[in-house]
Amino acid sequence: MPSLASLSLLLLCVWSSVATSWGTRVRYTPDWDSLDSRPLPAWFDEAKFGIFVHWGVFSVPGFGSEWFWWRWKGQHDVACLLFMLKNYPLGFSYPEFAPLFRAEFFDPESWTELFEAAGAKYVVLTTKHHEGFTNWGSPVSWNWNSVDTGPHRDLVGDLGAALRKRNLRYGLYHSLFEWFHPLYLSDKAAGFKTQDFVRSKTLPELYDLVQRYNPDLIWSDGEWEAPDSYWNSTDFLAWLYNHSPVKDKVVVNDRWGAGCACKHGGYYNCEDKFTPGKLPGHKWEKCTSVDTYSWGYRRDMRLSELLDLPTIIRDLVQTVSLGGNYLLNVGPTAEGTIPVVFEERLRGVGAWLRVNGDAIYSSRPWHVQSENSTVPIWYTSRDSLVYAIFFQWPAGNRLELTTPKTSPATNVTMLGSPKLLKWTPLGVTGLSVLLPPPGPPYRTAPPAWTVRLQGVA
Ligand SMILES: *[C@@H]1O[C@H](CO)[C@@H](O)[C@H](O)[C@H]1NC(C)=O
Ligand SMILES: *[C@@H]1O[C@H](CO)[C@@H](O)[C@H](O)[C@H]1NC(C)=O
């Protein structure tokens, strides 16, 4: 005999499943007004930190950057010409690098272990960069894909399987254009009035990627030479949001045609490495690279050209404080290894996040983003908690925060320790916190600390 409570529970379930099926009946139309109105799936804002991976045939020459082919053959850059003359036979062509892309040490499990240890919640892999080489067996990239040549392996699929086992979200980077594809060049010569390249290459590959790999995110790029009407981006996105197998969870960025960045799509990247000056009204992501000169692996990189750990953590904190996600790039080698200097940076971020992650994951911007009191402070919040993050230890162990309004019930702790810290009000607003004396564990952690405030406004 069902009780009244279980009956009403049943009714509630029936009602909510009806409501859900009504909900999914929202149909997006292929125009920006409609597509831009789609709410961003919540996981993305909660994730805050992801790893970007640029990997492809460009990892073989590993010279200058992943734009090597373009610099060499498109721009006739002297450094690239000399590099080829000195190191390769005369007449050596870029496609001849592909068989040298072997990925013989590629172990998706150990990459994934590293990304998880870094504290990342999602990973974005280049499935195809502007060179056009696909890291999966694309049926429309004949002989220019990682299954037919080079690694002879489905790199996109193998990494995805490993990430899923550890519950990391999977993002697929995809370049709309290709520098030297003959159909792209002929469409371009026709002022993008023809769409032969889009019909036979771009769109089939985008649909194939979605259906094969069920991505959580599509990181579009290479859009800037042609309008979204050439790429048929709005048709693709309407399908993605209405009918695709990932319609409820998928997140996309803003690079879907010339002029779309920072205006249309899902979250905004705006430009590479873009940071807004103040809190934007739209979800955004900062993508940046440990190697400041390149996204792809380059054999000529030097230590002094890399972001150091304090810089990375400061950048991550400021980005999150301003409502952004932080997507940090590493370039694996053609052999399939992640250079150990990148690994060291990533593990360093993870070590910091293990102590300070409460201030980052699932946090929200506070009503003030930063202030300069005794030392610069960046704020985040979560429910009624406020986090103040700082990168310099204040003189006399006295940290002054001028914005929070305290009450007698306010209490203050530091992440990494449960101990309540002594504090005194500064005036109408603000407080002065007596930090524990310098020494372990706080001063040995990577140089950023978090004070947690409970009961402030
Ligand atoms: C692009 O979309 C238009 C309008 O929906 C359609 O007529 C055209 O066939 C599409 N082009 C391709 C290449 O899919
Ligand atoms: C804090 O100081 C830095 C450096 O002087 C300055 O660039 C920044 O705009 C200041 N921030 C605020 C919130 O006043």
Ligand SMILES: *[C@@H]1O[C@H](CO)[C@@H](O)[C@H](O)[C@H]1NC(C)=O
């Ligand atoms: C800290 O402050 C909050 C809000 O004022 C209060 O609910 C909580 O009990 C306090 N915790 C301790 C350990 O005093």
